[in-house]
Amino acid sequence: MNKKYLVVLLPAIFSITSCTPEDKACLEMFVGGLRPVATDRADRFEGKVAKTTAFCRGGQRAVDFMAFPWVDWGNYYATGDAGSRYPGDTGNAPLSKNGLGVGGALLDLEYQRIELIKFNLFDNNGTYRTYILGNNRKAGPTVKSWDELRLPKDHPNYAQVGGDAPQQVCTGDLIRKRTLTGICNDMLNPLMGSTNQLFARNVEFETTFPEKALNELTRNRHGGRIGLLKPDPQVISRRLFTRAQSHPDACRAGLGTDCDYQRAPFFNVMAAFWIQFMTHDWFSHMEEGHNAAGYENTGCATQLVNNREEPLSPADIARLGCHPEDRIDVGFVAQNTPPGLFTRPGSPRQYLERAPLTMRNTNTAWWDASQIYGYDEISVKRVKRDPADPAKLLLMPLPGKSAADGLYLPLLAASDPMNPQWAGQEATAFPDNWTIGISVLTNLFAREHDIFVDEFRKQARLTPTADCGLRNPASQSKVIRYQDVTPEELYDVARLVVAAEIAKIHTIEWTPQLLYDEPLYEGMNANWSGLIGSSNQELTKILQRVVKTFGKSNDPNFATTWYSAFASGPGIVGIGSKDRHWDITKPASVNGGVNHFGSPFNFPEEFVSVYRLHPLVPDLLEYRDLKGDPNRIAEKVPVLNTFRAKATEMRERGLGNWALTFGRQELGLLTLRNYPMFIQNLPMPRLESATKEIDVAALDLIRDREHGVPRFNEFRRQYGLRQLTSFDDFVDPDPNLPAPARAEQQDRSRVLRELYGQHVCDASKIITDAQRNADGSPINDCLGKPNGTLIDNIEDVDTIVGYLAESRRPHGFAISETQFVVFILNASRRLFSDRFLTSSFRPEFYTTLGLNWVNNNGPGAPVIEKGQPNGHTQPVSPLKRVLLRAIPELAPQLANVVNAFDPWARDRGEYYQIK
Numbered sequence: 001m002n003k004k005y006l007v008v009l010l011p012a013i014f015s016i017t018s019c020t021p022e023d024k025a026c027l028e029m030f031v032g033g034l035r036p037v038a039t040d041r042a043d044r045f046e047g048k049v050a051k052t053t054a055f056c057r058g059g060q061r062a063v064d065f066m067a068f069p070w071v072d073w074g075n076y077y078a079t080g081d082a083g084s085r086y087p088g089d090t091g092n093a094p095l096s097k098n099g100l101g102v103g104g105a106l107l108d109l110e111y112q113r114i115e116l117i118k119f120n121l122f123d124n125n126g127t128y129r130t131y132i133l134g135n136n137r138k139a140g141p142t143v144k145s146w147d148e149l150r151l152p153k154d155h156p157n158y159a160q161v162g163g164d165a166p167q168q169v170c171t172g173d174l175i176r177k178r179t180l181t182g183i184c185n186d187m188l189n190p191l192m193g194s195t196n197q198l199f200a201r202n203v204e205f206e207t208t209f210p211e212k213a214l215n216e217l218t219r220n221r222h223g224g225r226i227g228l229l230k231p232d233p234q235v236i237s238r239r240l241f242t243r244a245q246s247h248p249d250a251c252r253a254g255l256g257t258d259c260d261y262q263r264a265p266f267f268n269v270m271a272a273f274w275i276q277f278m279t280h281d282w283f284s285h286m287e288e289g290h291n292a293a294g295y296e297n298t299g300c301a302t303q304l305v306n307n308r309e310e311p312l313s314p315a316d317i318a319r320l321g322c323h324p325e326d327r328i329d330v331g332f333v334a335q336n337t338p339p340g341l342f343t344r345p346g347s348p349r350q351y352l353e354r355a356p357l358t359m360r361n362t363n364t365a366w367w368d369a370s371q372i373y374g375y376d377e378i379s380v381k382r383v384k385r386d387p388a389d390p391a392k393l394l395l396m397p398l399p400g401k402s403a404a405d406g407l408y409l410p411l412l413a414a415s416d417p418m419n420p421q422w423a424g425q426e427a428t429a430f431p432d433n434w435t436i437g438i439s440v441l442t443n444l445f446a447r448e449h450d451i452f453v454d455e456f457r458k459q460a461r462l463t464p465t466a467d468c469g470l471r472n473p474a475s476q477s478k479v480i481r482y483q484d485v486t487p488e489e490l491y492d493v494a495r496l497v498v499a500a501e502i503a504k505i506h507t508i509e510w511t512p513q514l515l516y517d518e519p520l521y522e523g524m525n526a527n528w529s530g531l532i533g534s535s536n537q538e539l540t541k542i543l544q545r546v547v548k549t550f551g552k553s554n555d556p557n558f559a560t561t562w563y564s565a566f567a568s569g570p571g572i573v574g575i576g577s578k579d580r581h582w583d584i585t586k587p588a589s590v591n592g593g594v595n596h597f598g599s600p601f602n603f604p605e606e607f608v609s610v611y612r613l614h615p616l617v618p619d620l621l622e623y624r625d626l627k628g629d630p631n632r633i634a635e636k637v638p639v640l641n642t643f644r645a646k647a648t649e650m651r652e653r654g655l656g657n658w659a660l661t662f663g664r665q666e667l668g669l670l671t672l673r674n675y676p677m678f679i680q681n682l683p684m685p686r687l688e689s690a691t692k693e694i695d696v697a698a699l700d701l702i703r704d705r706e707h708g709v710p711r712f713n714e715f716r717r718q719y720g721l722r723q724l725t726s727f728d729d730f731v732d733p734d735p736n737l738p739a740p741a742r743a744e745q746q747d748r749s750r751v752l753r754e755l756y757g758q759h760v761c762d763a764s765k766i767i768t769d770a771q772r773n774a775d776g777s778p779i780n781d782c783l784g785k786p787n788g789t790l791i792d793n794i795e796d797v798d799t800i801v802g803y804l805a806e807s808r809r810p811h812g813f814a815i816s817e818t819q820f821v822v823f824i825l826n827a828s829r830r831l832f833s834d835r836f837l838t839s840s841f842r843p844e845f846y847t848t849l850g851l852n853w854v855n856n857n858g859p860g861a862p863v864i865e866k867g868q869p870n871g872h873t874q875p876v877s878p879l880k881r882v883l884l885r886a887i888p889e890l891a892p893q894l895a896n897v898v899n900a901f902d903p904w905a906r907d908r909g910e911y912y913q914i915k
């Protein structure tokens, strides 16, 4: 809004009520206007606002927490539970104290997103040079197609996309569906997001692979202290990741009858398996469940003693319980030759063209349910279609049971391509690390696929000659009637629908429960369907017009910078699909809604790192029986007894019982000392090693180091978050923190100091150019302390260790703010970049039935949830609807469930209560 109006308007508004000190701060904040988006990465927002702004949005409490490294918005009014609301202020009306709190948080998050899009996109394919230098016609961030993403000459579809024409364009059948390898999602960049493309980066290439100490800043930052096995990953695992057990004999390292774990009271085990199921769709570094040839050590060899590395004695090894003989197959590397360099006219700075090493994403990067449907010629052979109706996935009764008892995936046949470890498992595209959790979710969505096909066929019987909405671009004017749709077309439509439902569940159901507070509820719903919602049609139209206008702005750099903010109005999903003149024959229509912000879409290595969420998994599943007493834990089943082929036996207990089990049980908190016991000794029969076991917790650290993920402090600086200056910064500064929690956090800091050590700092050594000190000076090795001080080696902390050690988090956050900032960027981007969720989110691809199915969470009109959970009138959530359709026997258990990822029997209580 124009400042002139604000100056006139706001005193009037505040004069209506008596003017408090907070009101005055708000006035000052409004008059100050919006802060500009940073032009230099070192001047970023960092999640920190001016004192008056903090006071306006959260009062003295918000001001008190400003001194700490953590983002400010978590201390604003109404961003926590009922206790965070301004006294006497009900609701979240825009200019009320609560409204200013929640609105302020959303604004802060939007600033973060804008600057993340601006400063954190680094593509490894060779397009980064264009991003920095632009091409002949355009500034880098506004470039929309790249030669590097053309199909190569030997690709079977080369001719179909125009061969060596100056601009390859996908056409015909290639654009009608989610293709097997993910090519042609973007019509102008056929290779983008397809199988075997390179992982991207979110951090400057120069900061990757810090162990290699490739430049002076990195050398200064780590002083030669870190390496692939330095500090020792198994020692870190055993000292910082192991779950404390009150009865180790009962737990028996995850194979017993009773194991302790730290629980997240507002998130269930269904959510843990859900996110593993998602990652199997999005990315993988492995091929067919294995890595490259060759084996490497995984540690259990050394420890720091008084800041000196010393070998572990046999007694140390026995005490720690680690395994010096564990070996793992080495990770794949795509390129390891030194990257090229380039400069910018008029600047001495040299830029790397890519990271020193690159890795391939062996999956499609799209949200295309490829874990179910396949991502290459091998994986698709495991996907079975129903011979009686090839539009359907093959589902069968269990041996000795009837269809009425439920239908399940067939098992892998001996003729199917498979890693021998998978023998006896269910047949699906991505079978690695299979447990009963992944089995239930895969069966659930296979059932959903077939339910959609049944509904479509029902409609086809009722109205065979009606227009189903689908179109073939080869004959665009020809109406496709329900009766004309081939089984192949219907299969592809059902895949589109299932993939979009999954994306929707993740965006508006899983994530708001992971981040259980009002700003994130609003923010995630805005990503999907807009901040302003359908109730305000006029505003929707205005915002849509703004987006369109910005798309055509004369200053494309400006338009790109602000695009994500304006997209929050109408929502990202469906952007570019509502144009009255939309035309399936025109790439400008079909592809016009995508925005890659100048950098081709793929997941960055940093994203994989923050999704290493193994602590979510409990050791024992608290099995419940629908037909018995659902309120009683009938048995505790080790996850390991449901692993790989053992899931096949377990599924005979029925999808309903397992869904109830996962729905009721709380998952593991993402924090230190909470890795599953079983995962530290995971059996891996495929390995050629003495133990044939692996400590996956240690492997998480090793893989991150192999992939060149910067260590925690630089990781935060790169993403525009404040650095830490000592291990003590991990302790929550809240004065009301209960004493036992404080003691535990202090103990972790002590162990961090032992494991990572300390050094005498040298203030002449500059360690980063991503941020500066408050006075504008460069950040040096002493992190603000006097030269020569003995300081913590906080720079060396592995990113996973750091994000698990963060104890101060916004209310209801199951993840830390460091993980969250990675999500802000990439969760939006995978919507913005996907044609099928933007400009091709239309009946021509989904059919009218399919599009409505996604929008309304199933067939027919939307169904509204009873009551007003957390003050919202909202549709019954999409996963709850899928569960009710595919496992109807769950209906009584789901009656009072609002979000299928909230422990099912939990009383949600008042506003965002988490206990």
Ligand code: HEM
Residues within 6 Å of the ligand: 272, 273, 275, 276, 279, 283, 284, 285, 286, 291, 328, 433, 435, 608, 611, 612, 613, 614, 616, 617, 639, 679, 682, 696, 699, 703
């Ligand atoms: C339930 C039991 C689970 C088992 C047995 C398991 C096992 C494994 C193993 C063995 C690896 C290492 C592969 C390698 O680099 O050689 C791995 C990687 C990984 N796991 Fe898990 N995992 C489980 C659950 C989860 C969950 C709940 C998540 C949550 C998102 C998760 C996310 C990941 C990620 C992101 C990777 C890296 C994948 C890549 O590099 O492409 N896992 N897991």
